[in-house]
Amino acid sequence: MITAENTWLEQALQGNMDAFSQLVETYQRPVFNLCYRMLGDGMEAEDAAQETFWRAYQGMKKYDPSRSFVTWLLSIAAHYCIDQQRKRKLPMVDIDILPDEDMPDPSENPEKVISKQMENRALHRLLDQLQPQDRAAVILRYWYEMSEQEISNTLQLSTSAVKSRLFRARKQLADVYQSSQKAELERSLHGTPAL
Amino acid sequence: MEHQPFENWILSGESPTASQLAELASHLVFCQHCQFTQEAILGVENLLSSATIESPSPGFTNRFRYLAANRKEEAKRLQSYFFLGGILAATVLVSSGYFTILMLTQSPANLISNLMTNAISLAFEIDELLVALKTWARYVPWPVSLTLGAVISNLVILISSAWLLSVWKVFTRGVKVHE
Numbered sequence: 537m538i539t540a541e542n543t544w545l546e547q548a549l550q551g552n553m554d555a556f557s558q559l560v561e562t563y564q565r566p567v568f569n570l571c572y573r574m575l576g577d578g579m580e581a582e583d584a585a586q587e588t589f590w591r592a593y594q595g596m597k598k599y600d601p602s603r604s605f606v607t608w609l610l611s612i613a614a615h616y617c618i619d620q621q622r623k624r625k626l627p628m629v630d631i632d633i634l635p636d637e638d639m640p641d642p643s644e645n646p647e648k649v650i651s652k653q654m655e656n657r658a659l660h661r662l663l664d665q666l667q668p669q670d671r672a673a674v675i676l677r678y679w680y681e682m683s684e685q686e687i688s689n690t691l692q693l694s695t696s697a698v699k700s701r702l703f704r705a706r707k708q709l710a711d712v713y714q715s716s717q718k719a720e721l722e723r724s725l726h727g728t729p730a731l
Numbered sequence: 732m733e734h735q736p737f738e739n740w741i742l743s744g745e746s747p748t749a750s751q752l753a754e755l756a757s758h759l760v761f762c763q764h765c766q767f768t769q770e771a772i773l774g775v776e777n778l779l780s781s782a783t784i785e786s787p788s789p790g791f792t793n794r795f796r797y798l799a800a801n802r803k804e805e806a807k808r809l810q811s812y813f814f815l816g817g818i819l820a821a822t823v824l825v826s827s828g829y830f831t832i833l834m835l836t837q838s839p840a841n842l843i844s845n846l847m848t849n850a851i852s853l854a855f856e857i858d859e860l861l862v863a864l865k866t867w868a869r870y871v872p873w874p875v876s877l878t879l880g881a882v883i884s885n886l887v888i889l890i891s892s893a894w895l896l897s898v899w900k901v902f903t904r905g906v907k908v909h910e
Contacts, residue, residue, distance in 0.1 A: 553799065565784060582787055585787060652783070658778060702744055710768055
């Protein structure tokens with residue numbers, strides 16, 4: 537069946553920028569979200585997502601049409617973000633000391649905005665503890681509901697490696713979550729403000 | 732207390748079988764460690780499943796188009812620099828190679844004397860050419876000479892313009908256009 541996406545893909549393969557822009561418009565959200573969850577910063581995620589699309593545009597000849605286009609894009613994004621995290625070579629920065637990178641939508645309920653920001657911070661604090669490839673595996677599993685086989689194709693790892701990475705990541709996340717819960721409990725008992 | 736295989740079942744991310752579930756339930760009654768692990772993993776999964784899919788700020792596609800246009804321009808410019816730099820390097824290499832061979836095969840005195848001999852013979856050849864031209868002008872009618880001169884000078888202008896144009900094209904547009 538010929539879909540609009542197939543037509544855009546065909547035209548993009550010929551180097552048609554307008555067709556490729558349609559693909560960017562369609563897939564910007566999943567790609568940006570992956571970059572955002574991997575890097576934990578809006579600006580860096582924007583750059584990474586732009587870079588992902590540029591690499592995809594340049595490497596269109598390497599795209600295998602039998603594979604899903606969005607999986608191919610996510611694979612490029614995941615590898616780019618893993619490289620970026622490795623390049624940082626800096627100790628993990630506590631998300632609490634970073635300024636808010638997201639401008640809250642003025643139309644949204646302020647309580648909702650704050651709770652969303654707090655949830656995002658808690659999430660990034662958890663994800664920051666993971667190694668880049670484990671983090672990518674968790675993000676693909678939970679946000680994109682990919683099977684272990686799909687994750688292994690996306691990250692170019694064996695299925696058993698994905699399984700063990702997911703297991704290790706879950707254990708690590710549970711440990712961090714437990715200790716953060718304990719710390720929160722202690723704070724509430726001793727009346728220290730949770731800042 | 733032994734936490735295996737219960738901890739593995741909790742952390743595997745796969746749904747346990749009915750019998751495993753029953754065993755796990757009876758283990759959790761008296762094992763606080765596994766209880767905490769299960770609560771923690773449920774908390775983590777809740778947090779992960781409640782997280783939204785984030786969107787980029789509006790105008791992402793336009794920003795991409797702008798970035799792509801800039802990168803293409805940059806690539807073309809770089810390609811032109813490499814192309815022209817390559818030509819320059821090749822010229823320098825060939826000239827210096829030629830000069831080195833000359834210096835290795837001839838002494839400086841010989842080189843100077845050969846240069847002078849060549850300059851003198853060139854002067855003689857020019858003189859002979861002028862004589863030949865005068866003879867030509869005496870025997871061939873002037874409209875024919877004029878036409879021939881015009882053809883030759885046009886050819887020279889055409890070839891030089893084509894060369895200049897190709898250098899300019901390479902410099903401004905790059906060697907290969909992708910689209």
